[in-house]
Amino acid sequence: EVQLVESGGDLVQPGGSLRLSCAASGFIFSSYGMNWVRQAPGKGLEWVSHISGSSTTIHYADSVKGRFTISRDNAKNSLFLQMNSLRNEDTAVYYCARVGELLSDDYWGQGTLVIVSS
Amino acid sequence: DIVMTQSPDSLAVSLGERATINCKSSQSVLYSSNNKNYLAWFQQKPGQPPKLLIYWASARESGVPDRFSGSGSGTDFTLTISSLQAEDVAVYYCQQYYNSRTFGQGTKVEIK
Numbered sequence: 615e616v617q618l619v620e621s622g623g624d625l626v627q628p629g630g631s632l633r634l635s636c637a638a639s640g641f642i643f644s645s646y647g648m649n650w651v652r653q654a655p656g657k658g659l660e661w662v663s664h665i666s667g668s669s670t671t672i673h674y675a676d677s678v679k680g681r682f683t684i685s686r687d688n689a690k691n692s693l694f695l696q697m698n699s700l701r702n703e704d705t706a707v708y709y710c711a712r713v714g715e716l717l718s719d720d721y722w723g724q725g726t727l728v729i730v731s732s
Numbered sequence: 733d734i735v736m737t738q739s740p741d742s743l744a745v746s747l748g749e750r751a752t753i754n755c756k757s758s759q760s761v762l763y764s765s766n767n768k769n770y771l772a773w774f775q776q777k778p779g780q781p782p783k784l785l786i787y788w789a790s791a792r793e794s795g796v797p798d799r800f801s802g803s804g805s806g807t808d809f810t811l812t813i814s815s816l817q818a819e820d821v822a823v824y825y826c827q828q829y830y831n832s833r834t835f836g837q838g839t840k841v842e843i844k
Contacts, residue, residue, distance in 0.1 A: 651782075656837045658837050659825055659835040678799075716787055716788065718788075721780060722781035725781055
């Protein structure tokens with residue numbers, strides 16, 4: 615069974631940093647691209663970042679470019695999102711999602727909540 | 733960036749009746765080399781992550797009831813729930829994955 619479990623969400627002050635993790639199981643992690651998608655409270659879905667299975671392709675939304683860094687450790691079946699220079703508007707539930715073989719986001723984690731506030 | 737616009741923002745439908753949600757992209761998401769529309773539909777219930785319903789604009793994900801169907805091509809797409817059930821109350825999002833990903837703003841479906 616495919617499982618994605620996010621962790622690392624917390625309350626952080628503006629300008630601070632946080633590292634999110636996504637633990638994957640039930641599939642060959644290195645064979646799949648992964649995405650981070652976020653959802654501000656009461657709002658819609660916003661794609662944040664993508665990384666290919668081998669980490670050779672990485673993309674970011676303009677809203678986080680230069681502040682967030684996506685990475686993965688295929689030996690540990692883990693996906694990461696390093697978030698620096700956090701802003702109030704980064705407050706959201708952050709989901710990791712698997713890019714399926716048919717290129718759509720077929721499995722999602724339950725999300726981890728990041729609150730940026732002083 | 734490709735902008736996705738859904739309509740309506742919300743709709744109320746009687747149980748057993750049809751619900752239709754539209755999604756328009758600011759540019760075509762049809763990839764000519766494989767004739768596939770890179771368009772997906774997701775369902776999100778409160779407190780839950782999104783669930784993939786439809787991919788390639790019209791292919792139903794495994795386990796999704798056949799009352800859900802997707803149609804359209806190029807820039808105009810539709811999600812139809814043929815006979816609304818109580819468990820279908822949710823917010824529905826379209827998403828393009830032709831160029832990175834962008835989502836529509838969501839459509840809230842309620843029972844009338």
